[in-house]
Amino acid sequence: MDLLRAxxxxxIVRLRRVVPPQCxxxxxKLEWENPTGSMKxxxxxxxxxxxxxDGRLRPGYTVIEYTGGSTGASLALVCAAKGYRIKIVTSNxxxxxxxxxxxxxxAELTIVPSPDGLTSKKLIxxxxxxxxxMASEPNTFxxxxxxxxxxxAGYHALGEEIWRQTDGRVDAFVHSVGTAASSRGVAxxxxxxxxxxxxxxxxPGESAVLSGGSAGSHKIExxxxxxxxxxxxxxxxxxxxPVATDAAKEMTRRIAREEGLFAGTSSGxxxxxxxxxxxxxGPNARVVTLMCDSGLKYLSTDVYRRGG
Numbered sequence: 001m002d003l004l005r006a007x008x009x010x011x012i013v014r015l016r017r018v019v020p021p022q023c024x025x026x027x028x029k030l031e032w033e034n035p036t037g038s039m040k041x042x043x044x045x046x047x048x049x050x051x052x053x054d055g056r057l058r059p060g061y062t063v064i065e066y067t068g069g070s071t072g073a074s075l076a077l078v079c080a081a082k083g084y085r086i087k088i089v090t091s092n093x094x095x096x097x098x099x100x101x102x103x104x105x106x107a108e109l110t111i112v113p114s115p116d117g118l119t120s121k122k123l124i125x126x127x128x129x130x131x132x133x134m135a136s137e138p139n140t141f142x143x144x145x146x147x148x149x150x151x152x153a154g155y156h157a158l159g160e161e162i163w164r165q166t167d168g169r170v171d172a173f174v175h176s177v178g179t180a181a182s183s184r185g186v187a188x189x190x191x192x193x194x195x196x197x198x199x200x201x202x203x204p205g206e207s208a209v210l211s212g213g214s215a216g217s218h219k220i221e222x223x224x225x226x227x228x229x230x231x232x233x234x235x236x237x238x239x240x241x242p243v244a245t246d247a248a249k250e251m252t253r254r255i256a257r258e259e260g261l262f263a264g265t266s267s268g269x270x271x272x273x274x275x276x277x278x279x280x281x282g283p284n285a286r287v288v289t290l291m292c293d294s295g296l297k298y299l300s301t302d303v304y305r306r307g308g
């Protein structure tokens with residue numbers, strides 16, 4: 001079997017202990033079951049195969065991308081499977097495990113430093129500009145995840161899996177936003193099945209720009225770029241919930257210790273927001289959210305490090 005056929009068809013489980021009484025049922029999709037331990041495998045496979053199909057990516061080309069790490073590892077996996085060279089622009093704002101993972105899969109890394117180790121609008125824009133310059137070289141394909149609609153298509157299957165695994169019993173879908181591709185892809189499918197499903201978007205409380213706040217620095221890796229993502233589609237969104245970094249980290253630790261679910265910080269933010277939504281919807285409803293990636297990507301960070 002082709003390695004890329006192992007992407008998708010992830011499990012869905014119910015949270016048992018962190019959900020307070022009288023809340024809606026909360027189901028979480030275990031996206032760390034994808035080959036690199038991240039939901040981003042879905043978009044990576046989509047952008048590469050679609051670029052091959054229309055000739056934007058050809059044999060001998062080099063793939064270029066800017067990323068906090070999970071997208072980079074996913075693209076590196078797909079490029080390794082298909083035989084492409086890949087160059088990644090990333091930063092010390094993201095975990096060492098992510099950088100090591102990308103390099104292990106063959107990615108050539110360019111590091112854009114973050115003076116305080118935090119994610120900010122300036123950092124993201126600096127990374128993008130570095131990638132833009134690299135992509136000006138001949139025989140390159142820049143996946144450009146923030147502007148590439150092929151990333152959205154990569155998550156349509158995720159929406160169909162959620163619908164099928166819940167037998168269509170979904171009252172709300174809750175998910176954090178980085179590029180907005182995953183939330184948009186899932187929301188598009190779920191709304192097609194049932195327009196009344198509530199789509200709730202999560203963003204860092206310190207940089208709640210989608211809620212009308214100011215851009216700021218935060219430490220929820222992979223989300224909250226500090227400005228409205230180009231792929232953002234507000235017509236699909238019913239509510240936006242800001243979650244502070246500290247609250248996201250604490251929930252990440254809790255779901256590991258109390259549920260046995262070992263995830264990253266954006267997953268903690270997802271669950272924190274899902275509980276808020278579940279309180280309002282009450283015990284007869286069902287909320288679905290995502291475990292975006294594996295906690296193995298964060299062991300060196302203060303989310304899990306002893307004393308963190």
